[in-house]
Amino acid sequence: MRWGLLLALALTAEAMADPLDEAQARFQALGGYQLILRSTAADGQRQQLRYFFRRPGWVRMEFLEPHRGLVLVYDPEAQRISLWPFGPGRWPRLRLAPDSPLLRERHGHRIDRSDVGALLENLQALRARGRLSPLGEAAVGGRQASGWEIAGDASTSVAGVQRYRVWFARDTLFPLQVESFGPGGAPIETVTMDEIETNPVFSAQVFAP
Numbered sequence: 663m664r665w666g667l668l669l670a671l672a673l674t675a676e677a678m679a680d681p682l683d684e685a686q687a688r689f690q691a692l693g694g695y696q697l698i699l700r701s702t703a704a705d706g707q708r709q710q711l712r713y714f715f716r717r718p719g720w721v722r723m724e725f726l727e728p729h730r731g732l733v734l735v736y737d738p739e740a741q742r743i744s745l746w747p748f749g750p751g752r753w754p755r756l757r758l759a760p761d762s763p764l765l766r767e768r769h770g771h772r773i774d775r776s777d778v779g780a781l782l783e784n785l786q787a788l789r790a791r792g793r794l795s796p797l798g799e800a801a802v803g804g805r806q807a808s809g810w811e812i813a814g815d816a817s818t819s820v821a822g823v824q825r826y827r828v829w830f831a832r833d834t835l836f837p838l839q840v841e842s843f844g845p846g847g848a849p850i851e852t853v854t855m856d857e858i859e860t861n862p863v864f865s866a867q868v869f870a871p
Contacts, residue, residue, distance in 0.1 A: 681810055682789060685835040686782045693717055695778070695836075697858040704849040715777045720869040723773070736760065736773045737871045743773055744871045778837060784820045785828065791818040802829045802838040803856050819845055836860070 694716035701709045714722040719738030725731065735744045743765065745756040758764060760774040789812050797809030807829040814824050827841040836858055842850040 681808065681830055681835060682782065682785055682794065682812075685830055685837070686779075686786065688835050689779050689782060693861050694720075694864065695858065695860045696862050696864075698856045699853065700856070701851050701853045703851045713776075714864065714868055716864055716869060719774065719777070721773055721776060722868055723776075734765075734773060735869055735871050737869075738774070740871070741774070742871070750870075781837065781840065784823065785812050785826060788812050788814045788818065788820045788823070788826065791815060797827065797829075799832075800829065802831075803854065805838060806832040807838050808832055823850065831858075834860070 694714070696712070696714045699709075699711050699713045708727060709725075710727040712722075712724040712726065714720075714724075719736070721734070721736040723734045725733070729747075731747075731749045733746045733750055736742075737744070741760065743758045743760060743762070745758060745765075746752060747754065747756075756764070760772050765773060792812065792814035795811045795813070797811055800807055800809055809827065809829045812826045812828065814820065818824065822844060823842045824845045825843040825847070827843075828837055829839040830836065831838050836855075838855055838858075840853045842853075844850050
């Protein structure tokens with residue numbers, strides 16, 4: 663029992679020594695996930711939605727705030743987005759490219775680059791030209807989490823972000839909260855992820871384009 667405990671502690675310490683690599687490896691092992699995403703911009707604008715992801719890159723967003731009822735589904739094979747302003751089955755349905763001006767988000771986020779894997783790639787890219795620093799332990803959404811700051815040097819930013827503060831769940835290393843800052847330290851937005859379910863069984867209708 664003692665050796666088993668020591669081994670578990672050693673493995674945990676090793677994982678947390680390089681949390682980005684371990685978080686990315688665990689994400690790559692997932693077939694999909696679903697969650698509630700809440701974001702608050704620096705000016706106070708809020709957004710809340712149900713988010714669904716399935717490999718190799720299917721995405722579904724169900725907006726709760728604002729534009730309640732709006733649904734988007736991204737088809738990675740066709741590289742097209744189906745948009746229902748008033749919900750699936752209701753007219754109209756639009757078919758759009760991921761870079762369509764109608765889908766342009768003010769922070770530059772794209773639906774085809776909105777999943778956790780894309781976030782982890784950005785964190786890795788910023789760390790490669792900056793630093794990774796621990797923030798300690800905290801409770802986020804009722805879960806134990808470890809915080810890390812990833813900051814590029816003064817001339818480095820990735821997707822407009824110069825610094826991230828990320829809180830990973832201790833047990834899964836899935837991100838629970840992400841704070842982003844632009845050059846000069848100006849806050850961009852805070853994103854929290856709740857009701858996370860990994861490897862769920864999706865019905866055929868979830869990603870029907």
